[in-house]
Amino acid sequence: MSNTTAAWDIMDRLAKVFSDAVKQRDVKALSKMHTRNARLLPPAEAIVCGQDAIRTYYQALVDNGVTGMQFTTLDAQFIGEHTIQNLSQIVVTIQLPDGQTQELQTKAVVLWQQEDDAYKIDIDIWNQF
Secondary structure (H helix, E strand, O other), X not given: OOHHHHHHHHHHHHHHHHHHHHHOOOHHHHHXXXXXXXXXXXXXXXXXXXXXXXXXXXXXXXXXXXXXXXXXXXXXXXXXXXXXXEEEEEEEEEEOOOOOEEEEEEEEEEEEEEEOOEEEEEEEEEEEO
């Protein structure tokens, strides 16, 4: 298996784990998918640093109606031995107060770093289309 294929396979597997955790509203699992010192760079918001702050951020997302995230990997490649650079499109599903759903199209660049023998999100930056 080539390095490129391996990176894509890892990203596809982790995208499913992440999506499942969002559906289950499991913010603890979501935060544990990040390195201890991870940084989120959400659009038009302050940088979110560390697993505790990331857990709080994801809790706010699910509390505000985020019920799903569907990832499509556009590119995945190793950068060195222990880092994967990932480019994705993401469809975020939001349950509105009136019961209807809304889908937001986003794109992201994520650096996944090996920590504790697992690939975890170290830097995540995204914006809407």
